[in-house]
Amino acid sequence: MKIPKRIKPLFEDGIVDEVLRQLMSGKEATVYVVRCGTEIRCAKVYKDAAQRSFKQAVTYQEGRKVRNSRRARAIEKGSKFGRKQQEETWQNAEVDALYRLDRAGVRVPQPYGCFDGVLLMELVTDESGLVAPRLNDVAMSAEQAVEDHATMMEYVKLMLCAGLIHGDLSEFNVLVDEYGPVIIDLPQAVDAAANNNAEKMLTRDINNMARYYGQFAPQLLDSRYAREIWALYEEGELHPDTTLTGLFAESEETANVDAVLEEIKAVYAEEQERLERLRAADEE
Secondary structure, X not given: OOOOOOOHHHHHOOOXXXXXXXXXXXXXXXXXXXXXXXXXXXXXXXXXXXXXXXXXXXXHHOOOOOOOHHHHHHHHHOOHHHHHHHHHHHHHHHHHXXXXXXXXXXXXXXXXXXXXXXXXXXXXXXXXXXXOOEHHHXXXXXXXXXXXXXXXXXXXXXXXXXXXXXXXXXXXXXXXXXXXXXXXXOOOOEEOOOOOOHHHHHHHHHHHHHHHHOOOOHHHXXXXXXXXXXXXXXXXXXXXXXXXXXXXXXXXXXXXXXXXXXXXXXXXXXHHHHHHHHHHHHHO
């Protein structure tokens, strides 16, 4: 097929030898199947900000650090240079997340680098060598659903241990090959420690997975992985080797409102006494 404009520089530099076909076009990028030497890979061409339809991007970008202070100031001002830098930050977020999660033991496509807004990465295939299907196109037995759901919860845990939350995890952002689930689409990955919406996004990710796998194994709909994982994370007790149960018991302790009010009154009275002593000292 004709080489897309954005991929042409990679073709001219010998990074990509041939564009075989378009694989898909989504809200943030168009993906092509390409040949690099003897390897078949995919090239994810990010759309410009004006073309992207990804909603609430600012919510996802909260807490992302820009190391270069000049770039950070430009992004804040919204200058032409700043907008360009913001685009690069958005695109590089996926590359960084892929490398980070691969090291953490999460199954993601292997990245090969990002070149002027084009991410080259592994083409995930099934046992026949065809492009692996998305999870939403896969039906399974109850036993397989329980097994794959447990794998996904393990990946969510490992992601959070690495400081990241997918932020848009659903059956449309998971591929399934002969070895199981593979997580894709990470440009909106959330910094768990710096984003105020982290818990909400983690909960949504986990609930999306429970809802999908729960079609085949209804007992998964009653699991409470979101509460369990976040509670362990907040307490500093979430580690890569932590065993998850999917259970979470709400605290049965009720707040002693009267005791709290008495404590507030005592602090207030103490402050009034301190102010009175200061006034008396000023008058002497």
